[in-house]
Amino acid sequence: MVKVNTCVFISGKGSNLKNLIFQSRDNSFPIKISLVISNNKKAFGLNYAKKYKIPYICINTKVKNYERSILIYLKKYKISFICLAGYMKIVSKTLIKDYQGKIINIHPSLLPKFKGLNTFSRMLKNKEKKGGCTVHYVNEKLDSGSTIIQKKFNISNKDNETTLKKKTQELEYKAFPEAIIKIFRNS
Numbered sequence: 001m002v003k004v005n006t007c008v009f010i011s012g013k014g015s016n017l018k019n020l021i022f023q024s025r026d027n028s029f030p031i032k033i034s035l036v037i038s039n040n041k042k043a044f045g046l047n048y049a050k051k052y053k054i055p056y057i058c059i060n061t062k063v064k065n066y067e068r069s070i071l072i073y074l075k076k077y078k079i080s081f082i083c084l085a086g087y088m089k090i091v092s093k094t095l096i097k098d099y100q101g102k103i104i105n106i107h108p109s110l111l112p113k114f115k116g117l118n119t120f121s122r123m124l125k126n127k128e129k130k131g132g133c134t135v136h137y138v139n140e141k142l143d144s145g146s147t148i149i150q151k152k153f154n155i156s157n158k159d160n161e162t163t164l165k166k167k168t169q170e171l172e173y174k175a176f177p178e179a180i181i182k183i184f185r186n187s
């Protein structure tokens with residue numbers, strides 16, 4: 001099986017990156033992680049790239065048109081699929097036009113509810129009964145592309161932001177690989 005050359009974008013802890021690295025070691029998993037890009041040179045997740053000898057690049061997003069340099073790296077590493085895994089920047093049309101339908105993101109809520117940041121505090125404030133995560137295609141509007149997979153859990157009145165995050169991330173580690181398998185199942 002020829003694996004799809006993939007770049008994972010991160011900004012922080014990188015636990016989804018770590019999970020995808022482990023999944024991709026399985027011969028039958030459709031992607032190979034060939035590059036990691038971070039907008040934060042202190043992102044803990046870069047340690048996983050180092051440990052597993054995956055090339056990584058830190059991008060200075062203060063530079064004008066920084067996405068053009070991202071594109072150059074993506075071409076250099078022959079990247080044809082992109083996973084945003086906790087990447088805290090909005091991807092603009094510079095990247096989207098070359099990677100139309102090839103960029104996916106994981107978000108810690110049941111979209112279209114709670115787009116953007118601070119999902120858990122807003123969910124608690126709103127007395128939501130269910131939480132979850134969504135893997136979706138990326139378009140030019142924040143957290144608005146079509147859904148690939150969603151996973152849910154029940155929120156109890158004992159939950160707080162820490163427990164919600166933990167429950168959400170446990171689901172994310174299942175949802176992200178499942179979404180990738182679903183995308184490439186028939187190709």
Ligand code: GRF
Nearest residue numbers: 013014015016086106107108
């Ligand atoms: C995840 O909860 C994801 O939903 C959100 O950012 C978080 C990243 O976590 N977009 P990690 O860096 O993969 O641990």
